[in-house]
């Protein structure tokens with residue numbers, strides 16, 4: 329059984345279906361991206377998983393226990409940062425952790441947690457939260473989300489408003505924690521950033537899940553392209569087409585895709601007496617693939 333299992337949950341606002349048979353799973357230690365356009369149902373889904381939102385049918389199982397609006401037993405092991413963390417302007421980072429740890433029997437060790445989330449530097453110390461930058465507040469928010477040693481952390485748009493260095497630090501922190509076995513469910517509209525971070529994706533549109541996949545499978549071999557510069561690009565193009573690969577010229581370079589493996593292409597070109605002078609691999613682009621997928625989905629509406 330997966331750590332989190334969301335099974336066919338539904339919620340309507342009047343005639344509007346905010347969640348329409350939503351089902352997906354999150355395995356321990358995986359970083360899962362919940363993505364979709366504005367109004368797709370991401371926040372509603374995250375709120376249902378954190379017990380903040382009722383749903384009319386279906387069920388949510390976390391670590392073998394049900395989560396409903398009225399039953400919060402399982403929530404002790406879920407940390408969340410949905411929109412902005414509740415931060416008190418006149419408290420320091422450590423005072424926040426002490427405050428949020430008050431109703432927990434076994435909170436995380438403060439010093440370790442502060443080090444891990446990089447809120448232990450001289451920038452913090454005696455400084456009150458009203459003087460924190462957005463990045464500092466976001467890291468404190470994540471530290472608060474981790475105070476109960478959660479198995480799952482839910483982050484809604486955690487990169488919003490962060491500068492590139494803070495985004496980079498946040499990504500590293502999330503990856504480190506995932507390596508320790510913590511699972512993440514993250515929504516973000518910064519798809520380039522999300523693409524660098526997540527292991528799995530769940531795509532939602534008009535309240536419905538339209539795709540669940542690992543990132544690797546999502547960008548399976550037919551979405552990877554190779555750009556070659558060779559001793560004879562024209563001949564290489566002919567050879568590639570003869571092998572039934574997809575091939576054309578792009579900015580003077582030969583673009584090939586659709587082969588099972590890069591090694592197959594290299595071998596065939598070499599055997600045809602063509603010398604490879606340079607080679608770039610271009611992987612899939614989440615943003616572009618997502619837009620294509622949404623356009624297709626909307627066509628079927």
Ligand code: ATP
Pocket residue numbers: 341344345346364365366367368369370371372373
């Ligand atoms: P965004 O990225 O804009 O936050 P989202 O994917 O998180 O979007 P939700 O906030 O979950 O989307 O909203 C899903 C749908 O439910 C939207 O059509 C929204 O207008 C509607 N909705 C959300 N909350 C309410 C509410 N309290 N009353 C009525 N409709 C609502």
